[in-house]
Amino acid sequence: MTHSPSNLPPDEATLLDYIEGDLTPEAARRVELSLKPAELARMRAIRGDAAEIRNLGDLRAPAGLLAGVADALERDMLLGVREDGELLSDSLPISRIETRVRRRSFVGARRLALAAGFVLLVGGAAFVGYSMLKPPVSSMTHSEERPLALNSGPSVSNPVDQPGATGDLALAEQGDNPAAIESSSRGTPSSGTPVAQAPPTPLTLDEAVALLEQGRLVIRVRCAAPEPIVDFLAKVDERSADIRLSDQVPVELAAAVLEAAPSRGGHDESPAPFVFAGDEPPPGQIDIEWEIPGFTPVAFDPRIVLLEMNADNRTLAAAVRRLTQQTGHEVVLEAVEGALALPPARPSAETLLWWTRPAYEWTPRAVVPVVIEPLR
Amino acid sequence: MTTPSPTPPSPQPPRATKPMPRAADPAADDARELALVQAIRSGDQNAWTELLRRYQDRLYTICYRMVHHRELAADLTQDAMVKIIQHLDTYDGRSKLSTWIIRITMNVCLSRLRAERLRRHASLDERSGSDGSSENSRPKGDAAHSRPSGGILEPEEAESVELRDDRARLTRALDRISPEQRAILILRDGRGLDYDQIADVLGVPGGTVKSRLFRARAALRDAMENDPR
Numbered sequence: 001m002t003h004s005p006s007n008l009p010p011d012e013a014t015l016l017d018y019i020e021g022d023l024t025p026e027a028a029r030r031v032e033l034s035l036k037p038a039e040l041a042r043m044r045a046i047r048g049d050a051a052e053i054r055n056l057g058d059l060r061a062p063a064g065l066l067a068g069v070a071d072a073l074e075r076d077m078l079l080g081v082r083e084d085g086e087l088l089s090d091s092l093p094i095s096r097i098e099t100r101v102r103r104r105s106f107v108g109a110r111r112l113a114l115a116a117g118f119v120l121l122v123g124g125a126a127f128v129g130y131s132m133l134k135p136p137v138s139s140m141t142h143s144e145e146r147p148l149a150l151n152s153g154p155s156v157s158n159p160v161d162q163p164g165a166t167g168d169l170a171l172a173e174q175g176d177n178p179a180a181i182e183s184s185s186r187g188t189p190s191s192g193t194p195v196a197q198a199p200p201t202p203l204t205l206d207e208a209v210a211l212l213e214q215g216r217l218v219i220r221v222r223c224a225a226p227e228p229i230v231d232f233l234a235k236v237d238e239r240s241a242d243i244r245l246s247d248q249v250p251v252e253l254a255a256a257v258l259e260a261a262p263s264r265g266g267h268d269e270s271p272a273p274f275v276f277a278g279d280e281p282p283p284g285q286i287d288i289e290w291e292i293p294g295f296t297p298v299a300f301d302p303r304i305v306l307l308e309m310n311a312d313n314r315t316l317a318a319a320v321r322r323l324t325q326q327t328g329h330e331v332v333l334e335a336v337e338g339a340l341a342l343p344p345a346r347p348s349a350e351t352l353l354w355w356t357r358p359a360y361e362w363t364p365r366a367v368v369p370v371v372i373e374p375l376r
Numbered sequence: 377m378t379t380p381s382p383t384p385p386s387p388q389p390p391r392a393t394k395p396m397p398r399a400a401d402p403a404a405d406d407a408r409e410l411a412l413v414q415a416i417r418s419g420d421q422n423a424w425t426e427l428l429r430r431y432q433d434r435l436y437t438i439c440y441r442m443v444h445h446r447e448l449a450a451d452l453t454q455d456a457m458v459k460i461i462q463h464l465d466t467y468d469g470r471s472k473l474s475t476w477i478i479r480i481t482m483n484v485c486l487s488r489l490r491a492e493r494l495r496r497h498a499s500l501d502e503r504s505g506s507d508g509s510s511e512n513s514r515p516k517g518d519a520a521h522s523r524p525s526g527g528i529l530e531p532e533e534a535e536s537v538e539l540r541d542d543r544a545r546l547t548r549a550l551d552r553i554s555p556e557q558r559a560i561l562i563l564r565d566g567r568g569l570d571y572d573q574i575a576d577v578l579g580v581p582g583g584t585v586k587s588r589l590f591r592a593r594a595a596l597r598d599a600m601e602n603d604p605r
Contacts, residue, residue, distance in 0.1 A: 016590045046593045049600060052546045053565035061436035062450050066428055069457040076458070 010034055019047050071109070205313050208333045212366045213311045215339040218257060219320070219370045223329040226303045226372040233305055233370070236322060243319050246306030246343065246367055254304045256340055257369045302373040308345045311366035323370075330375075342367040409473045416464060428457055431474075434567070435481045441562045442485040444551055452488060456481040471576050478567065479577040482559055489555040549599035557592035564589055 010018070010031050017023050018031045032040055203211075211217035221229050236243050309315045323331045345365035409430070415423035435456055440449035459480050467476050550558050556578075563569045563577055574589075575582045 012590050013586060016586055016593075019590075019593060042597060045600070046597050049546065049549075049593065049596050050561075050565045052542065053550075053561055054568075056441070056543070056546075056566065057437075058433050059437045059440055061432040061453065062446070065432055065436065065450060065453060065457075066425060068450075068454045069428065069461070072454060072458045073461060076462070 008034065015043060019043060019050065021047075074109070203333055203335060205317060207335075209311055209313055209316055211335050212309075212316060212368055213364065215342045215366070216336050217368050218334045218336055218340075219307070219323070219368055220332040220334055221323055221329055221370060221372050222332070222375050223372060224375055226300060229323070229329070229370075229372045230303065230305065232323070233307065236319075243315065243322075244308045244346075246308050246346070249304050249306055249369070250341075250343070253306075253341055253343075253369070257304055257371060258302060299374045302371055305370045305372070306342070307368050307370050308365055309368065310363045312363040315363075340369065342369070406472060406474075410469075413464065413467065413473060424461065428461075431477055432457075434474075435477070438478065438481050438562060438567065439485055441550065441566055442482075442489065442555065442558060444547060448488075452484050453481070456484040459484065472573070475569070475573050475576050478563070478569070479579075482563070482577055486555055486559060545600060545603050548603055549596055552599040553592065553595045557588070557595050560585070560589050560592045561596060 014023075014031060018028055023031065031043075035043065208217055223229055233245055236245075307319065309319055320331050320333065323329070345367055409427065412423045412427045412430075416427065432453065436449055436453045439452040439456070440446065443449050443452065456477075460477055463480070467473065471479075550561070553561075560574060560578065563574045569577065571582050571585045571589075574585045578585070580588070
C-alpha cells in the first residue's frame, strides 16, 4: 500500500490502489487531498467505470452451445486433427460426451447431410440441363427448328426449276441464311434405283442429319464446272477437322449414287430455263438483278466425291453453307430411299478418343456422297 | 486529467463484493471442478457436459464482452470449449482450473480480434450503431443480462436495465479501447481476477499487469468522456 506524501502527487501504482480500493481509508484520504479537483473527479469516475463493468454481470449462453461443441469435436475426430492442426490423440474423450449431446450432434449432422444432398441434387439437375440444352454452337442452330424449303419440281423456292429464278445468285444470297439451304426428298423415277417415291416433303436439318447417319443422304452441287468445287473441297479437307475428303470412290458406289439420282445436265434433259434480267421473278423470289452476258451452261459428266463429316447439324449446315458461299452454286440435300454402300469413315484421333470428351461434344462420323453435276 | 468527469463520483467499491460468485463456497466449487477433471480423465461420460455447463455462461460473457456480437461470441465460446476439451490433458493443476479455462477463452478472443484488426473500423461503426446483434438491441427472449449482484436476469427485466444510457456508453467505450485493454478490464472487473491470475491469463509479469490495468482504466475513461452519444 504505497502512497505519496500529501504534498507530492501520487504515483501511478498509488492511484491504481486508490481506484481498486486497496488503500486504507486514511491512505485514500491522503491521496484525495493530494489531487487537484479535476484529477480527483477523474479518479472517482474511473472507479465508477470499474463498478459499472462489475455491474454488467453475466450473460446467459445461447441454447445449443454444447451441441455445437459436440459437432465440432466429432468433425475434428473424423478429420483426425485438432483445431490447431495437431493430430488428435487416441484418448480424445469424444465418447465421454453424454448421449443427449451426441443426439443433438446427430441432428445437426443430419441437417448438414440434407443440405449437402440438396446441393448435389440442384447441381446435378443444372448439369443435366446444361448438357441437354447446350446448343451446337453454330449459326445454324435456328434452322433446326425450321423446315427447309422444297426444291423438287417446279417450286417458287427452287431457283433452278423455276422460271425467273435467280439460280446460283439466289443461293449465294441464301448462303448467309442457313435456313434457306434447300434440301429435298426427291422422288425422281429411275428403274432399279432405290429412290424415294414419296411426294416431296420438306427436309429439316435434323432429318438430313438422320439421313446422313443412315447413309441415305446425297449432296448435289450444280455448277458450271466441277474443278472449282473439287479444289474447294480439297482445301476444306486441309483446313477443317470436321469435314474431310474421303478416299477414292468405289465404282459400285458411284454407280449406285448416279443411279439413285437421275442424271441431269445435258444428257437426256434439256438445260434448265434460265431467266435473265428483265424477266419477272416469281412471287416470293428474291428480286435480284441478274445478268450474265453470254452465259451458257457447260455440260460435263457428273463427278462424285465422298465427304466425311460429323453427323450433326452444325457440321452438315457448315458444309452446305461453305459450298454455297464459296462456289456460289446450288447445293441440294437429297434423300434416297435405300442406304448406300458407303465406306466407313476413316478413324482419326478424335474418333478414337471420343470417350475423353463430354458426351454432348461427341458425334459419330458419317460419309456422304457429293454429286457435282452440271447446271440444267 | 483536466476534464471534469461527467459521471458523478461514486463511492469506493468495496473489494469484498467481487462479482460473479459461482457458489456459496468457492473452495467447494474448485474442489468439485477438480473432481470433474478427474472424472473426465477416468472416463466419466457425464463429467464433460457438467463441466461445460458450469462454465458456458461465464465463457460466453467473456467472449461477448470482448467482441460485443452475439453470434460471434457464441462461435468463439464454442471454439474455446473445443480447445478446452482437446487440451484438458495438458492442464497440470498449477493454476486454478477456472483461470486455465479463462486463459484459453481469452486467447481465442484475442486471436480473433487481432486477426480482424484490419477490419476493425467497420466493426466499430456497426457495433456503435444500431447493430441488431448487439447487446442493446437484443430481442426479448434472448440471452439476458445479470443484475448488479451478478445473478442472471430474465429478458424483460434485463431489457429495462440494458436500455440505460450509462451502460450503453460503457459498452461503446469498451469497444473503442484496444482488445488488450478491454481484456484486462474484463478480467479484473468482469471476472474479478486478482493480479496474479490476470498475469497468468495474459502471460505477462505481475508488475506489468498493474501498469496495463491503470492505462486501460484511463483509456476507458477517455473513451467515455469522448463518447459522441
